[in-house]
Amino acid sequence: MLSEIQRYNENMSPTSVTPARGDRTGALVTVAGHSRYSEIAYQSNVWTLNTPTNGVTIVANNILNASTSMPILGIWNPPQSKRIAAITRITTLWSNGSAPAGGLVWGFVPPMCNVTATGNNSEINASTMHTGGSPFKTFVNNQMSGIGGAQILRLIGGPTAGSIGINTNHTYVEECAGDIFCPPGAALGIFPISAGSNCIVFASVMFEVLPQ
Numbered sequence: 001m002l003s004e005i006q007r008y009n010e011n012m013s014p015t016s017v018t019p020a021r022g023d024r025t026g027a028l029v030t031v032a033g034h035s036r037y038s039e040i041a042y043q044s045n046v047w048t049l050n051t052p053t054n055g056v057t058i059v060a061n062n063i064l065n066a067s068t069s070m071p072i073l074g075i076w077n078p079p080q081s082k083r084i085a086a087i088t089r090i091t092t093l094w095s096n097g098s099a100p101a102g103g104l105v106w107g108f109v110p111p112m113c114n115v116t117a118t119g120n121n122s123e124i125n126a127s128t129m130h131t132g133g134s135p136f137k138t139f140v141n142n143q144m145s146g147i148g149g150a151q152i153l154r155l156i157g158g159p160t161a162g163s164i165g166i167n168t169n170h171t172y173v174e175e176c177a178g179d180i181f182c183p184p185g186a187a188l189g190i191f192p193i194s195a196g197s198n199c200i201v202f203a204s205v206m207f208e209v210l211p212q
Contacts, residue, residue, distance in 0.1 A: 037088070037126075040208050046088070047123040047134045048206045049073050055095060055200040056141045064107045064191040065149040071107065071189025073205050074139035076115040076147075077182045081135040084210040085182035090190070093202040094159050094170035102193030103158030104201070107150030111185030117145040126206075134209060136182075139189065147187050154180065156190065164199065184212060 022028055040046050051072060056062070061070040075085050092104060119137035124130070159170045182188040190203055 041126040044125055044127040045209045046126040046206060047138075047209070048126060048204060049075070049123045049138050049140065050204045051140060051202050055093075055202040057097075058100065058192050058195050058199045058201060060195050061143070062141070062192055063195060064105060064152065064193055067149055069107075069109070069144045069147050069150055069187075069189075070142065071139060071144065071150075071191050072104070072141055072201055073203050074119075074144055074187065074189030075182050075205075075207065076113070076119070076137040076139070076144060076187045077184050078135070078137065079112060079185040081184050082212045083135040083184070084212055085134075085136055085188070086178040086208045086210050087176045087180040087182070087188070087205065088178055088208050089176060089206045090156070090174050091204045092156065092158065092172045092190070094164055095200045095202065096164060097198035097200060098163050098196050099159045099161055099170075099199055100192050100194035100196030101161040104156040104190055104192055104203075106153040106156060106180065107189050107191040108153040108182075109147045109150050109187040111183060113147040113185060113187050115144045115146045115187060117143055119144075123207075134207075136209075144187055144189070150187070150189065150191060153188070158201075161196075178208060181210075182207075 056072045061068040077085055120140045121132045121138055122140055123134050123138045
């Protein structure tokens with residue numbers, strides 16, 4: 001175990017060190033310098049991808065095994081990117097209509113798929129607030145041409161099948177914390193299992209860019 005750590009202070013030399021400190025049980029004492037995602041966001045490595053302000057009305061083309069592969073939100077990582085998309089958090093909100101059985105899932109297509117569509121590229125950088133600029137192609141309810149039907153990676157869920165009640169809470173938040181990766185050449189997206197009837201979904205995906 002290291003007995004001393006380097007600490008930065010504008011009034012100190014960058015090479016200054018200060019001893020690490022243990023508590024009464026001998027455990028190392030640490031203090032959170034920032035909130036959880038501050039460092040990666042500050043480095044401009046975090047983007048958020050959102051549905052439009054009026055949400056997405058689920059149709060047959062959105063269904064997971066549809067040949068169109070039209071996710072509510074989707075990411076394609078080009079083979080040459082040399083980067084990995086790590087999903088950090090998702091939020092979904094259901095509104096109106098009759099919910100489909102099975103809710104939403106993470107769907108994926110493994111490398112080496114080839115998406116020929118340009119995508120919306122509407123991801124927003126958490127640090128600069130600029131739109132676009134990530135190493136990936138991002139899709140908001142438009143076809144990811146060239147990959148065919150996706151497979152289930154993980155369940156997301158949603159309201160039980162049937163009518164969505166007025167003013168009921170159907171918001172779902174999953175803190176993925178980076179345990180879903182989209183490697184170069186792969187595609188990843190949020191899909192419904194079935195279409196339901198006139199069902200509107202709002203969704204947001206936050207992802208981090210990692211080196212390969």
